[in-house]
Structures are given as structure tokens and as C-alpha cells.
Amino acid sequence: VPVESTPGRRTDAVANHARILAAARAVLAERGLDMEVHDVAVRAAVGVGTLYRHFANRDDLVRAVLSQTFEEVLARLRAAAEIADPAAALREIPRALTADQTLFTAMQDPRAARLLGDMKKQVSTSIADEVVGLVAGIVERGIRGGAFRADLDPPATAAAILGSIVLTCEFLGSRRPLSELAALLADLHSAMVCA
Amino acid sequence: VPVESTPGRRTDAVANHARILAAARAVLAERGLDMEVHDVAVRAAVGVGTLYRHFANRDDLVRAVLSQTFEEVLARLRAAAEIADPAAALREIPRALTADQTLFTAMQDPRAARLLGDMKKQVSTSIADEVVGLVAGIVERGIRGGAFRADLDPPATAAAILGSIVLTCEFLGSRRPLSELAALLADLHSAMVCA
Numbered sequence: 001v002p003v004e005s006t007p008g009r010r011t012d013a014v015a016n017h018a019r020i021l022a023a024a025r026a027v028l029a030e031r032g033l034d035m036e037v038h039d040v041a042v043r044a045a046v047g048v049g050t051l052y053r054h055f056a057n058r059d060d061l062v063r064a065v066l067s068q069t070f071e072e073v074l075a076r077l078r079a080a081a082e083i084a085d086p087a088a089a090l091r092e093i094p095r096a097l098t099a100d101q102t103l104f105t106a107m108q109d110p111r112a113a114r115l116l117g118d119m120k121k122q123v124s125t126s127i128a129d130e131v132v133g134l135v136a137g138i139v140e141r142g143i144r145g146g147a148f149r150a151d152l153d154p155p156a157t158a159a160a161i162l163g164s165i166v167l168t169c170e171f172l173g174s175r176r177p178l179s180e181l182a183a184l185l186a187d188l189h190s191a192m193v194c195a
Numbered sequence: 196v197p198v199e200s201t202p203g204r205r206t207d208a209v210a211n212h213a214r215i216l217a218a219a220r221a222v223l224a225e226r227g228l229d230m231e232v233h234d235v236a237v238r239a240a241v242g243v244g245t246l247y248r249h250f251a252n253r254d255d256l257v258r259a260v261l262s263q264t265f266e267e268v269l270a271r272l273r274a275a276a277e278i279a280d281p282a283a284a285l286r287e288i289p290r291a292l293t294a295d296q297t298l299f300t301a302m303q304d305p306r307a308a309r310l311l312g313d314m315k316k317q318v319s320t321s322i323a324d325e326v327v328g329l330v331a332g333i334v335e336r337g338i339r340g341g342a343f344r345a346d347l348d349p350p351a352t353a354a355a356i357l358g359s360i361v362l363t364c365e366f367l368g369s370r371r372p373l374s375e376l377a378a379l380l381a382d383l384h385s386a387m388v389c390a
Binding site for chain 2: 153157160165
């Protein structure tokens, strides 16, 4: 029987994986892409050897953190789209997209493009389709219910809303709190769509 | 006396440079980044040798076309910002940004990121500052004149407007005419800012 397959070992491995990921996320939020594997191991209270059994290298670890964070942002966007009142649902979109400082800080780094590579490409196609679709769905509900203007084009309005959030946070996020920008954006979007 | 420094030769060289650049732009608009140096030389009616005396390689030529196109977009944005009526000036911004299909097609290509490299980084800093500043200036004038809402935050509104244009055209530009998207965006921006 291989050592790794005993129940206790497996439970430890799962716990270690989660603990390393949580530690990496905290270190990434503080240091950005300059994150050191050694600091992650210290914070997770595991040896560097254990860390390397879970993640082949530093880049792998950064990618795992960003991938987990993307999933959470997506979950928050899906939850926002479920809010019954379309105006309230739309106000939640900038908050959902800006809730995670880790992702935001990492994505600001020019090295992120190289590091993410395929992951970023994947985000800009299938995930972009889903996110634009979620927001377009809110716009359609608002039009049907009469809260939003009837002449809105749902996909174009959704893309405009998402683009306004992305670029405003990229451009001003290093100088102003993301929560303040999210509130300003929610006001602009309301003015843009409300009947 | 070196051959290149005789007046006739120099005039020819300048004319060839401009003709090659114009030809490259036309080929790039048709083929995107798959543009072939041979096709450019044929269209410019110069030998491939002459072309390579002006541009060291294909990438250099693509960069020169994109750089020229960026300058023209910037000139159109500066002209839009000079329009006396702030509402009319703002409506001109999406049109100014989408007027050039060459740039748009090339930027859609994933290879553009690698090819542009430093140029893109430069665009996303100094040029972004200038463009956000131009649009923020229009918003400020609109607030002062009473045409736009007094509670708008000029830089955040400008970034939101520009981001909405960039992402909407990136996301829908391959399926719908850019001119149609520009008109939709101008309507959304008016609703967003008008008092």
C-alpha cells in the first residue's frame, strides 16, 4: 500500500493543499507577483518540500491562487444576476467585480499577462461570454419590467457596463479605493439604463 | 558624397517610405497580422530589397503602421475634445475611437500583444493618461455649463466611457459594424451624463 493512500495521509494532503493556497493568497495580496515561495511556506506552517509536492513551482502556485479567485468572482457575479430586482442586481455587478483586492493587484502587474497565458485567453472568451450574458440578462429583465429604457441593446449595454468597470478600476484603482469606484460606477450605470 | 544624400535620392526615399507604409496599412486592413511583406512590396510597387532598406523586418513594418494609426486616433480624439458643445464632443468620442478598422482588426489578434510589447505598455500609460484627460475635460465643461449632472466625477466618468467603448468593440466588433456600436455607445454615454 503506497504511503499517500492511507486515509490519514490523504486528509493531511488535502488540508495542506488548502492551507498553502490560503497562505499564497494572503502573501499575493500583500506583495503582488513578487510573492516568495519561502514566505508562503512559513505562513502556511509547512516545509518548502511539502509545498513543492503540491505546486511544482512559484508560477504554478500563483496561477492556482488566481484561478481560485476568478472562480469566486464568477460565483459572486452569478449570485448578483439572481437578485430579483434588476436595478439592485445591476448595482451589485461593480461590487462583485471589485470585491477581491488580490486578483486586482495581481492583474495590474505586467508580468501577469505572461504568467496567465492560456488562462487569460480562456477568461477573455468563454468567461467573457458568460459574464456579458449574465449582465445582458439583468438588462433584459429590467426592460421587460419597465424599470430600464426599452431602447437599450442588452449585449452592447452589458459589454459597456463591464468595460466601464474594468478600465475605471485599472486606471484609477491604484489611487482610489475600489469600493468608492464601485459605488461611482453603480451610479453611472443606473443613470445609463433607468427609464 | 554618399549616394543616399543626393537630393533626388532623398526625395525618392521619403516617397518610398510613405508609399510602403500606405501599402502596408491597406494589406494589414485586409489580412490582419498575417500580412506578407511580398504583398506589401507588390502593392507599393517597390522591390522587396527597397522595402527592407526602410523596414528591417515584417514586425517593424506592422509596428510602424500601428504606430501611425494610433497617432491618427489620438489626433481625432484631440479634435473631438475641441468641439464647443460638450454633449456633441462626447458623442464624437466613440466615433473617433472606432473610425479605423485597421487598428481594430490588428488589436483583436492575440499576436498583437507580443508584437506591440513596449508600444502597448506606452499606450496604456502616457497615452491613456492623455485620453482620459481629454474626456474628463469634456465632462468638466459639461458640468460647468449645466448640460451634465453636477455630481459626476470627471476622471471616473471619463475612464468609464472609454472602457465601455474598448470592451464593447472588442466583444461585439467581430459580429456587428463598429459604426453601429459607436452610435449605441454615444446614446448610453449621453444617458449617463446628461442632467
